[in-house]
Amino acid sequence: MPSRLAPIPEHISTIILNTVKEHHRQLGIGSLALVLKGSKSKLLSNRKLYESRFFGALFYYPINVIENFVKQLLEKAMIQIVMVTGHPFPMPLLELT
Numbered sequence: 001m002p003s004r005l006a007p008i009p010e011h012i013s014t015i016i017l018n019t020v021k022e023h024h025r026q027l028g029i030g031s032l033a034l035v036l037k038g039s040k041s042k043l044l045s046n047r048k049l050y051e052s053r054f055f056g057a058l059f060y061y062p063i064n065v066i067e068n069f070v071k072q073l074l075e076k077a078m079i080q081i082v083m084v085t086g087h088p089f090p091m092p093l094l095e096l097t
Contacts, residue, residue, distance in 0.1 A: 008069050012058065013078070016069060017096065019054040020079050025093045028081075032094060033066040070094075 008016075019032060027035065027049075034041050035049050038056025049055065058066050073079050080097050083090040 008072050012069055013073065015054060015057045016073060017078060019052070019057070020094045021096055022052065022054065023049075025082060025084055025095050027094055028092050029067055029070050029094070032070055033063050036066050037061070037063055039063075 015036065016032070019036060020027070023032075023035075026047075031043060031049070034044055035052055035055055036058040038059045040050075044050055044055075058069075061069075070079070074081065077097055079094050081092045082095055084093050
């Protein structure tokens with residue numbers, strides 16, 4: 001089903017795609033949104049994701065809007081979710097297509 005949301009501005013798509021590339025199979029949708037928001041979440045600090053060069057790159061957007069941007073890129077098949085094993089349970093993580 002096509003997204004009914006406004007198209008993602010190109011500069012935002014570029015930021016998200018570069019973040020997924022830099023953190024290949026390290027982030028899911030939620031943690032990616034937290035990194036781009038610049039969250040002070042323990043989830044990020046425990047993994048030192050605050051050191052990412054994209055940390056806070058989309059700080060002016062709410063988390064749910066950032067997550068919707070990511071979902072639109074998933075719909076366009078620019079990124080995909082892969083189930084990564086090797087943890088106590090499979091983790092849905094993002095990678096470029």
